[in-house]
Amino acid sequence: MPVLRPLSGAGALRRPALRWTDLLVGVAIIVVFYLTIRATLGAASPLDLATAPSSISTDPAHLPYYALRSLLRMFVALIASTVFTFMVATAAARLPRVEKIVLPALDILQSVPILGFLSVTVTGFIALFPGSTLGLEAASVFAIFTSQAWNMAFSFHASLVSQSRDLDEAARLMRLSKWQRFWKLDVPSGMIPLVWNGMMSFGGGWFFLAASEAISVGDKTYALPGVGAYVAAAVEQGQLDRVGWAILAMIVMVLGTNFLFWRPLVAWAERFRQEDTAAVDRPRSLVLDLLAHSSIPRGLGRAFAPVGRGLDRATRPFGVAEHPLFVPRLRRRAGDVVMALVVIAGILYGAYWASEFIGSTIGFGSFGEAFGLGLITFIRVLVIIILATLIWVPVGVWVGMNPKVSKLAQPVVQLLASFPANFLFPFVIAFFVAVGIPLDIGGILLMALGSQWYILFNVIAGASAIPTDLRQAMESFRLTPWQRWRKLILPGIFPAYVTGGITAAGGAWNASIVSEIVSYNHNTLIAPGLGSYIAQATSGGDMARVLVGVIVMSVFVVGLNRLFWRRLYRVAETRFSL
Amino acid sequence: MNNTTLIAVDDVTKVFATDGGEKTVLDGISLTINHGEIVALLGRSGSGKSTLLRCIAGLIGPSTGTVSYKGTPLNGSNPGTALVFQSFALLPWLTVLENVELGLEAKGIKPAERRERALKAIDVIGLDGFESAYPKELSGGMRQRVGFARALVVEPDVLLMDEPFSALDVLTSENLRSELVRMWSEGTMPTQTALIVTHNIEEAIQLADRILVLDSNPGRIKAELTVELPKPRDRRSPEFEDLVDEVYGILTGQQAEPRRAAVNGGGPDAAAAAQGLETPLPTASTGSLGGIVELLAAHGGSEGLAEIADELRYEIDDLLPVVDAAQLLKLVRTQDGALRITEQGRRYAGADLLRAKEQFATLAVEAAPLVRHIVKELRRSDSGAIRADGVLSDLRALYGDQEAQQQLDTAVDWGRYGELFEYDADSGRLLLPTHPDATAAAAGQTVDA
Ligand SMILES: Nc1ncnc2c1ncn2[C@@H]1O[C@H](COP(=O)(O)OP(=O)(O)O)[C@@H](O)[C@H]1O
Numbered sequence A: 001m002p003v004l005r006p007l008s009g010a011g012a013l014r015r016p017a018l019r020w021t022d023l024l025v026g027v028a029i030i031v032v033f034y035l036t037i038r039a040t041l042g043a044a045s046p047l048d049l050a051t052a053p054s055s056i057s058t059d060p061a062h063l064p065y066y067a068l069r070s071l072l073r074m075f076v077a078l079i080a081s082t083v084f085t086f087m088v089a090t091a092a093a094r095l096p097r098v099e100k101i102v103l104p105a106l107d108i109l110q111s112v113p114i115l116g117f118l119s120v121t122v123t124g125f126i127a128l129f130p131g132s133t134l135g136l137e138a139a140s141v142f143a144i145f146t147s148q149a150w151n152m153a154f155s156f157h158a159s160l161v162s163q164s165r166d167l168d169e170a171a172r173l174m175r176l177s178k179w180q181r182f183w184k185l186d187v188p189s190g191m192i193p194l195v196w197n198g199m200m201s202f203g204g205g206w207f208f209l210a211a212s213e214a215i216s217v218g219d220k221t222y223a224l225p226g227v228g229a230y231v232a233a234a235v236e237q238g239q240l241d242r243v244g245w246a247i248l249a250m251i252v253m254v255l256g257t258n259f260l261f262w263r264p265l266v267a268w269a270e271r272f273r274q275e276d277t278a279a280v281d282r283p284r285s286l287v288l289d290l291l292a293h294s295s296i297p298r299g300l301g302r303a304f305a306p307v308g309r310g311l312d313r314a315t316r317p318f319g320v321a322e323h324p325l326f327v328p329r330l331r332r333r334a335g336d337v338v339m340a341l342v343v344i345a346g347i348l349y350g351a352y353w354a355s356e357f358i359g360s361t362i363g364f365g366s367f368g369e370a371f372g373l374g375l376i377t378f379i380r381v382l383v384i385i386i387l388a389t390l391i392w393v394p395v396g397v398w399v400g401m402n403p404k405v406s407k408l409a410q411p412v413v414q415l416l417a418s419f420p421a422n423f424l425f426p427f428v429i430a431f432f433v434a435v436g437i438p439l440d441i442g443g444i445l446l447m448a449l450g451s452q453w454y455i456l457f458n459v460i461a462g463a464s465a466i467p468t469d470l471r472q473a474m475e476s477f478r479l480t481p482w483q484r485w486r487k488l489i490l491p492g493i494f495p496a497y498v499t500g501g502i503t504a505a506g507g508a509w510n511a512s513i514v515s516e517i518v519s520y521n522h523n524t525l526i527a528p529g530l531g532s533y534i535a536q537a538t539s540g541g542d543m544a545r546v547l548v549g550v551i552v553m554s555v556f557v558v559g560l561n562r563l564f565w566r567r568l569y570r571v572a573e574t575r576f577s578l
Numbered sequence B: 001m002n003n004t005t006l007i008a009v010d011d012v013t014k015v016f017a018t019d020g021g022e023k024t025v026l027d028g029i030s031l032t033i034n035h036g037e038i039v040a041l042l043g044r045s046g047s048g049k050s051t052l053l054r055c056i057a058g059l060i061g062p063s064t065g066t067v068s069y070k071g072t073p074l075n076g077s078n079p080g081t082a083l084v085f086q087s088f089a090l091l092p093w094l095t096v097l098e099n100v101e102l103g104l105e106a107k108g109i110k111p112a113e114r115r116e117r118a119l120k121a122i123d124v125i126g127l128d129g130f131e132s133a134y135p136k137e138l139s140g141g142m143r144q145r146v147g148f149a150r151a152l153v154v155e156p157d158v159l160l161m162d163e164p165f166s167a168l169d170v171l172t173s174e175n176l177r178s179e180l181v182r183m184w185s186e187g188t189m190p191t192q193t194a195l196i197v198t199h200n201i202e203e204a205i206q207l208a209d210r211i212l213v214l215d216s217n218p219g220r221i222k223a224e225l226t227v228e229l230p231k232p233r234d235r236r237s238p239e240f241e242d243l244v245d246e247v248y249g250i251l252t253g254q255q256a257e258p259r260r261a262a263v264n265g266g267g268p269d270a271a272a273a274a275q276g277l278e279t280p281l282p283t284a285s286t287g288s289l290g291g292i293v294e295l296l297a298a299h300g301g302s303e304g305l306a307e308i309a310d311e312l313r314y315e316i317d318d319l320l321p322v323v324d325a326a327q328l329l330k331l332v333r334t335q336d337g338a339l340r341i342t343e344q345g346r347r348y349a350g351a352d353l354l355r356a357k358e359q360f361a362t363l364a365v366e367a368a369p370l371v372r373h374i375v376k377e378l379r380r381s382d383s384g385a386i387r388a389d390g391v392l393s394d395l396r397a398l399y400g401d402q403e404a405q406q407q408l409d410t411a412v413d414w415g416r417y418g419e420l421f422e423y424d425a426d427s428g429r430l431l432l433p434t435h436p437d438a439t440a441a442a443a444g445q446t447v448d449a
C-alpha cells in the first residue's frame, strides 16, 4: 500500500460518516418513538362505558402489548410526578407561606392509603374524559402518581432548602432570571437525590400499577389492557401458568427499565455531584457509554438549542430570582392573615362536608367499627415489623458488612423491592387454599411480601456505610459479639433501620387493602380488618364507608409516625450518629 | 481620581437572633466606596466582615441603616457589584466557559457576544486552554481564577472579594495576588473599584488604597488608614513594615471599653451578664498559650507581633486569640505592635508542669469569667457535677449556637489543663476533679484522643 500523504481533508476521512453506535442509537430512538405512539393510540381509543370489558384476554400472545401499555402508564406517571415535584417543591422552598401548607399536606398524603382512593378518583376522571379510555387511563396513572410524587417532592424540597449558601448568593448576585436559576442551579443541585428517589418510587409504583389496572366502581369492574389486569383475569380464572407468564413479563420490564433507563440516568446524574472527591465506585452504565459515543444526542441537543433560547427569552418577564430584603410589615402581616383565613376556611368546609356526608348516611358510629378493625390490622402490621426486623436485620448487617456479598446482593434486593408483590399473591393464596390456612394469618404474609424489603434494603445501606477504619479499630479491641453489636453495629444501622421501618409500616398498611380480601378461582377469602373494610366498601360503591376507612387508616399511620417513628428517629439522630 | 461615591453605607447595624437572645454583629457602620479606589476591610474572624460585605452586595438586609448604590437604597442584590467568594462558589456541573458566561446570560446578552466576552475574560485572567474543563478538574488557584473571570466579565462597578486567597496555599495566593496588583497598576483590569475583605494584614497593605479596621463584638470601624506607598509595594521596605506594625498595634491595642458581646433584652441574659459571661474567652488552646510565652522568653522577653506571626507561620486569626488569651491571663503585654513578657509570664515559662498547671488554674479563675463561673457553680452544687447544657444555653443567648459551643470547648480545655474540672462527654456533665466519675471521664478522653 502506498504511503498516504496527509491530505487537507484527512480529518473528514478519519471520521466515519456513520458509526455503528450512531446506527444503533438511531434505530433505538425510532423504535421507542414507534412504541410510544402505538401505546398512546391504544390509550386514547374511544370507549363506551356500558359495554366496556370487565376483564381482558389471558392469551400470553397479548402480553407484549399489555406490557407496553403498562410501561406507558408508568412513564406518564413519572413525568407527571416530576412536573409536580418541580412546581410544588420549588414553590414551597421559595414562598414561606406556601411551605407552611405544602409540607404538612405532603406528610399526610404520604401516609394516606392510596388504594382506598382509587374508586373515588376513577369517577372523577371518567367524567373528565367522556367516551374515551383516557378517563380510566388517567385514574390508573393517578394511582401510580400518588405513590411517587410526595416522596419526590420531599426530596427535591430538601435539596432546595439545603442548597449551598454560596451558590445561592452567587446566583442572586448574577441576577439570573427565575427560569435560569431553576435550570442552572436548582435542578442540577437536586438532581442526584431526585434521580435516586425517582428510581425507588418507580419501583414502588409497579405495585400500584398492578392494583389499578382492574378498577371497580360501584358494582362495575373495568379492565385496562395491561399486565396488572392480565394477572387479575388469570387469577380470577385460576390459571396459575398464565400468572407465571405475567411474572416473567414483569421481571423483564423491571430489569429492562433498570438497564435502559435508570442505570444510565443514575450514572449521568453523577456529573451533578458537588463534592470534589470522585466516588471510588461511580455508578456506570453501558447504555450511557453508548450514548456518549454516539453523535446523535449532541446533534439533537444542537437542533433543540433555539427552543431553549426561546424559552429563556420568553420567561424573562417573570423576573429575576431575587426577593426583596425588606417587605413592609403591614403588607406581610396582611398576607399572612389572608392566607391563614383561606386555609382555615378550606379545612372547616372540608370537615363540615365530610361530617355532613357521613352523618347523613352511615352515622358516626361507623368510626368506632372502623377503629376496632384498624386495631386488628395494626396487630398484623406490628407482627410484620417485628418478624421482618428479627429476620432481616441480621441478614442485612451480614450482607452490608461483606462488600463482596453486598455487591452481588444489592441488585437482587433492589429487584425484590420493586417487584410488585401482588403478582406473587396468586401462588401464595393457592397455597393457603390448598393447605387451609385462614387469611387472618395468611394475610400477614401477603402484606409482608411487599413491605419487608424496605427494612432489608435500608439495613444493608446502613451497615455498608459504617466506616471501615472504625470497624477495624473495633476488631483490634477484641470485643465480644454482643459488645460489637451494641457499640458499633446498632448505632451504625439505627437511623437507616428507622427509615426502613417507617416505609415498611406505611407499605404494610397500604397493602392491607389488597391483602385482607382476595379472590382466587372464584373463591373469595376475607380477613376482618381495616383493609378489607375499605376494599369491600370500594367494591360496593359505598363512598361513606370508604371515607371513614381512609380517615381512620390515615389517623393510624400519621399517629404512629408521630408518636413512635419520629421519636425513634430523634433518638437515632442524637444518640447514635457515627 | 474621580471622586464619585459608588456605594454608601450609612449607620448600618446588623442583629442576628440567637437562642433566646440577640447578637449585634455590626454596630453603627458608615463608610463610602468611591470610584477608582481599592478598599480593604480588615478584622479578625467573627468580627462581621462577611456580614458587612453581604449587606453591601444586597444579599442580606441591615437591621437598621441603609446601603445605597449610586444614591439608591438597596432592596435586593446590588446590580453594580460582583463577588469573588472564599469558597469559589463555581457551579460544578458547568465548564469554565459556561461558568464565566452565566453572568452574561443573566443579562440577556446574545450568544455570540457572550462567548467573545467570556473568552476575553478567560484570556485576561490567565485561564487560556481551560475553557472546557470542569471546576473539579482544576487546582484551587485555577478555580479562583475562574471566580475572578466570572466576576470581572460582567464589568461590575465595584468588585467585592471575601477573603479570596485564604483557601489557597501560600505560594498560589501570593502568585494570584501579585498578578491582580499588576493588572490594576497596568490598567488591564476592567473594574477599577474594589472592596476586599481579609484577615491578612500584609495582603491589605499590598492591595489597598485605604484600610478599614473592624473591631469585633460588636463590629465597629475602629480605625481607617490611607496607604500612600507606590504600587507595586515591596513588603520588605521599612515603610511597609512600619505600617504592618501599626496595624498590629491597632488590632491588639487597648480598647476604650472592654470587649463585650452586646447584650440586648433582659431575662436570662441579665443573669448571664452578671457572671461576666459577656466577656468572651479568646479561643486559644492551652498548648499554644504555653508556646507563645516560652517563645517570648526564648527571645529575651520581647518581640514584634509581625515577626512572631512570621516565625510561627500564623495568620492573624491564629495568632490574635492566643495573644488575647495570654494578655487576659496577664502573662504578656502588648505595646505598639510588640509583645512583652510580664513577671508572671517569666515565672510561668520557668515553672515545671505541676507548678505551671497550678499557676494557670489560679490565673484562669481570676481572669476568665466563664471558667470562674463553671468552678463556682460546681462548688455550689451538692454532687460536684452540673449539666453542660445549662451553661451552654446561657452562652447561646449571648453568642449564638456555634460560638457558644466554641466558648464552652475552650473553657473545658482550660479547666482540664488547670485540673479545675472535668467534662464527661457521654453524660454531658461537667465534674469536679474529686467527683467519682471524673477519673473515668479523663480516661475516656485519652482513649478518644
Ligand atoms: N445568619 C447568621 N445568623 C446568626 N449569626 C450569624 C449569621 N451570620 C453570621 N453570624 C455571626 O456573626 C458573626 C460575624 O460573622 P462573619 O460576618 O462571618 O465574620 P467574619 O467574616 O469577619 O469572620 C459571627 O459571630 C457569626 O457567628
Ligand SMILES: [Mg+2]
Binding pocket: B049, B050, B051, B163
Ligand atoms: Mg468571613
